[in-house]
Amino acid sequence: MARSEVRRDRGFVTAEAAVVLPVLVAFTIALVWVVLAASAQIRCVDAARAGARAVARQEPRGAALAAAREAAPPGARVEVGREGDLVRVTVRAKSVGPGALGVELGAQAVAAAEEAT
Template sequence: MRPPRDRGAVTVEAAIAVGVLVLVIAMGIAGVGAVADQIRCVDAAREAARLAARGEPERGRAAAVAIAPRGAAVDIQVAGDTVSVAVRAEPVGGLLPGIEVSADAYAVAEPGVAP
């Protein structure tokens, strides 16, 4: 009796393993990109809040748009002497559907400055 033929089985297993390896590496790179975009959102919100508290909200918005990931939404709210900024974006240019990175920053307006 002849043993069953397993010809090509190793090739198929190797192809599946390479595909899974590429997927894991791609997800790892996307994760690192999402973390980098989160940090950029934090920096953008902080800078916008600081500039708005100095009385320069439009300059703060421009700075936040320049710092934040591409396509980020920047929302600056002024209530009395309190400035709040929210920055929201899809990480890695939208390659991770359903995931959003965001950051909020708060500041108190400097004395004598109307934000």
Template sequence: MRGCERAPDDAGDGGFVTAETAVVLPVLVMFATALVWGLLVVAAQIQCVDAARTGARAAARQDPADAVVEIARRAAPDGAEVTVSREPDRVRVAVVARAPVLSGLPFKVREEAVASVEGAGP
């Protein structure tokens, strides 16, 4: 009965799954790490936007410069630099922070907000 015989398993295919896993698994881990880092950078960018806007609103109300910097730093990521500049009719607040997790990279997140000074009418 030749039709009932089973074909022998290919002995040469046994190591392919292990080799493929050894190549694919580190790539997946690196991709997941890059994705998480990217999300952390986006979160830091959003914090910088909020801090710059909050600082610009405080400066537009004519709050003292030290108070504006403190308000902006509370909303900014840890270690962020806050700069306040005043012009006759507007204020500008810039927030610069290092990228989270991989702080050794020369990559910084920066945001700036401008607001009109309250009571600075003609």
């Protein structure tokens, strides 16, 4: 290899790093966001189930809402309804993220009321 070839190639590593590093940072941030959104979705599902079980066991409405809110992500909205012998609990929450990345998450659970079974 001639000395002129070695000097010409020196800048390639810097240029490649300048392109690759921002892509890796963006990919890492996207992965963290996906994990946080998935975690919030799982918490919504757990909260809806806990609320539906509590209402189905004839616990007071306030206690059932408290059980659902305790399991739900922060800032979640919990709705309890009854349709005949079925109890329906809906939990909705917004995932973390700026602007459009803050996705609306939700889950619904249905349970048979105990006095109906």
